[in-house]
Amino acid sequence: MGRSNFLSFSPPMLGDEEVNSVASVLKASEWLSSGPKTKEFEEQFAKTVGAAAAVALNSCTAGLHLGLVVHGVKPGDEVLTTPMTFCATANVIEHCGGTTVLADVESDTLLIDPKQVEKKISKKTKVIVPVHYAGHPCEMDKINSIASGAGAKVMEDAAHCMPSKIGERWIGSGDNLCAFSFYATKNMTTGEGGMLSGPQELVDKCRMMALHGMSKGAYDRFKKGGNWNYDVPQPGYKYNLTDIASALGLVQLVRLDELYRLRVKLVEFYDKAFKNSPWLETLRVKPGYQSSYHLYPIFLNLEKLRIDRDEFIVQLTERNIGSGVHYRPVHMMSYYQKKYGWKAEDFPVASRAFERMLSLPLSSRHTVEDAADVVQAVEDIFQKFKR
Numbered sequence: 479m480g481r482s483n484f485l486s487f488s489p490p491m492l493g494d495e496e497v498n499s500v501a502s503v504l505k506a507s508e509w510l511s512s513g514p515k516t517k518e519f520e521e522q523f524a525k526t527v528g529a530a531a532a533v534a535l536n537s538c539t540a541g542l543h544l545g546l547v548v549h550g551v552k553p554g555d556e557v558l559t560t561p562m563t564f565c566a567t568a569n570v571i572e573h574c575g576g577t578t579v580l581a582d583v584e585s586d587t588l589l590i591d592p593k594q595v596e597k598k599i600s601k602k603t604k605v606i607v608p609v610h611y612a613g614h615p616c617e618m619d620k621i622n623s624i625a626s627g628a629g630a631k632v633m634e635d636a637a638h639c640m641p642s643k644i645g646e647r648w649i650g651s652g653d654n655l656c657a658f659s660f661y662a663t664k665n666m667t668t669g670e671g672g673m674l675s676g677p678q679e680l681v682d683k684c685r686m687m688a689l690h691g692m693s694k695g696a697y698d699r700f701k702k703g704g705n706w707n708y709d710v711p712q713p714g715y716k717y718n719l720t721d722i723a724s725a726l727g728l729v730q731l732v733r734l735d736e737l738y739r740l741r742v743k744l745v746e747f748y749d750k751a752f753k754n755s756p757w758l759e760t761l762r763v764k765p766g767y768q769s770s771y772h773l774y775p776i777f778l779n780l781e782k783l784r785i786d787r788d789e790f791i792v793q794l795t796e797r798n799i800g801s802g803v804h805y806r807p808v809h810m811m812s813y814y815q816k817k818y819g820w821k822a823e824d825f826p827v828a829s830r831a832f833e834r835m836l837s838l839p840l841s842s843r844h845t846v847e848d849a850a851d852v853v854q855a856v857e858d859i860f861q862k863f864k865r
């Protein structure tokens with residue numbers, strides 16, 4: 479009974495094309511850092527999502543940091559975001575010396591609740607950072623309008639997106655800076671990597687700050703006809719992506735549709751299996767929105783079980799099924815609790831979701847048979863530990 483080998487939570491879906499693309503850079507290129515492949519990756523990415531411009535970076539975290547820097551976040555400024563996110567979203571606010579302000583989430587999507595944003599916005603709010611949790615877009619029309627009414631900017635944490643849409647509009651195609659992640663577990667990956675999309679002028683500023691604040695990139699200095707000379711008008715960071723990683727990203731981008739369709743198949747299987755389950759709840763997808771289905775979180779009805787979430791994960795592991803928790807909320811991390819005095823009850827929706835949540839394996843590489851093993855293990859645990 480059950481699986482004989484461990485089902486990994488989110489392995490990458492890579493094939494010969496990715497291997498060949500990376501190998502061609504290693505074998506033939508005279509340039510391994512940000513060069514022609516990275517430029518091509520940026521252009522193809524911008525074209526795919528319909529962005530005016532895009533800059534490739536070594537992480538989404540770098541993109542979030544640069545976005546806040548170019549929006550001028552400094553000590554005394556507030557940045558409004560969600561507790562239900564990876565710590566990077568808030569950490570970059572702290573790196574800029576800004577004050578992190580949290581607005582609780584909606585219970586059925588775990589997306590930042592526009593009503594809570596209205597409550598928490600102040601004269602000091604410089605930037606709002608909505609997070610498209612699990613790849614489901616936030617209500618951007620409402621959030622953009624609240625921000626513009628308060629004179630604040632919006633930068634989107636699109637780490638989970640690709641491909642996410644509102645109607646026919648891709649996340650990444652609007653006027654806001656959007657930070658995407660190509661981390662190893664993401665829908666499309668470069669191992670580590672990210673992309674920041676947005677209006678040309680803002681992206682140009684980020685590009686300069688991503689490479690030490692230098693007025694000219696290294697490739698433009700070293701290529702034939704290039705000029706060594708450059709200035710540093712402002713000290714920047716070292717956040718650029720390599721051509722090796724971009725060669726991988728370019729192939730993943732071409733395969734995005736195929737990868738997404740494989741993912742949807744698994745989500746449909748899970749949805750059908752759990753539809754009328756008394757033991758758990760799943761996320762809602764709002765009409766008119768396309769989720770990238772980056773994650774498949776389930777929320778246990780703990781009152782019907784004799785075990786808690788952590789023990790549930792132990793039981794899954796015993797049955798050779800990997801899983802994750804997305805996320806222990808920002809207000810429950812000790813740094814933030816100490817600094818801001820936050821308690822679980824300050825953000826009740828996120829706190830309650832956290833206690834009950836775990837994410838099931840989801841990867842374009844998994845088969846429907848893998849998903850069936852997951853469902854069987856989940857059901858088995860429910861039967862064994864029901865009250």
Ligand SMILES: Cc1ncc(COP(=O)(O)O)c(C=O)c1O
Binds near residue numbers: 539540567635637672
């Ligand atoms: C919501 C969210 N924001 C930001 C990040 C940071 O992405 P990266 O690892 O590419 O820096 C992640 C990564 O997992 C994430 O899930």
